[in-house]
Amino acid sequence: MTTDLVAAVDIGGTKIAGALVTGEGELLHRAQRPTPARESAAAVLRAVTDVVTRLTESGDWSRVRALGIGSAGPLDARLGSVSPVNIPVWRDFPLVEGVRGVVGELPVTLVGDGAAIAAGEHWRGAARGRRNALCMVVSTGVGGGLIVDDRLYAGPTGNAGHIGHISVDFNGDLCPCGGRGCVERIASGTNIARYALAAGWRPADQGGDATTAGVAAAAAAGDPVAREAFDRSARALAAGIAATATLVELETVVIGGGVSQAGEVLFAPVRRALAEYATLPYVQGIDVVPAQLGTDAGLVGAAAASWRESGTFLSRGEAGN
Known part of the structure; x- marks a missing residue:
């Protein structure tokens, strides 16, 4: 058979x-x-x-x-x-x-779903041919998985690479996981929209779309509050990426999920912030690229x-x- x-x-x-x-x-x-x-x-x-x-x-x-x-x-x-x-x-x-x-x-x-995405992008997507990569999904949550020495590294329980619950603000908001200031609590699509609305952004110009997609459209059009919401998310993502790269030495970071559809509204500030946070010689020059497998x-x-x-x-x- x-x-x-x-x-x-x-x-x-x-x-x-x-x-x-x-x-x-x-x-x-x-x-x-x-x-x-x-x-x-x-x-x-x-x-x-x-x-x-x-x-x-x-x-x-x-x-x-x-x-x-x-x-x-x-x-x-x-x-x-x-x-x-x-x-x-x-x-x-x-x-x-x-x-x-x-x-x-x-x-x-x-x-885990983050590990699965990493395995998929390494096999058939944006991390193909890269020996060391972090693959992330930024959507209603933030997850991730690691490729280390050309292999998926899921860890003993299958949860390795879960970047969404690295704390990047120890005085930050309480996260549903029980921690404080987690990447997910700042950078997820849900929290981008929450922050923008709390800071005074109104979705009227986006046809009443109060979702992250509406914030992304406003940011692309130059709305300063919407742009700050994405910049804040990008800084949290970059801090988590820099911490991960310092530990395991990455060549590539692949970002997928619904929030990544914002394109350069997200990717440009992530790359800028990463250049500020990832300063040791062995963590400089990391490629940050969109996922390919959707x-x-x-x-x-x-x-x-x-x-x-x-x-x-x-x-x-x-x-x-």
Whole structure:
């Protein structure tokens, strides 16, 4: 029997997506469900297993050798459990055990969503060919994953690289994680919009759009308050990047997620602030680039992690060989 595919699932606070993935990173037989994050733990698991079941019903399921899952975290990959901040009904939830009823004894690899994005961008995206990279998602939260010495480094529990919860302001606001002044509490899309509105920005000129996209449009048009909201976010991101680079020596930082769609409104101040914060010789000159995989990054990355775990790499950029 030919087993030249892996199944991949990407679990987030708003949607659960799945696909079969080839060794070249091509996505086949997609399935998707909304995440019932405010219902019950069992309801969220049913949504996950429904997505996986739809994949098993494809004509190619017999070719699948393993399942890779990228989930919002934190998680414990050793135990196969997850406690996503944005899925409050899952706390220490035995996710791997929960999908066994559908996939049986098929090998299952569980990684955090930030690690999945890093694996995906390293395999098929903006970090391809780079041996040391930080890949970030800046959206309603801020997550990340690390590529170290050409391999995904997820850490013992699967949470390494979670830059969103580095504290960059020890007198800052309390973060939902329990810390203070976290990168996420300043730099996420939610907090960019919150800060802009509190500082007096009004979204009338953006058709009443009070979201981060509205703030980004206003900043691009030169609104000083909107620009300050993005500059503040950029400084927090740059401080977290500089701290990470000081520890692990990075070549490249890849930024994706909804906030990255602001383009140079975000990237230009991140690069300026990083030049101020990353001053030691070995952390200067880090490339900061947009992600390339878009909304498929989590699926491609979950597949990449699964290929890596199985020890099989079918094409170069090879899933973090």
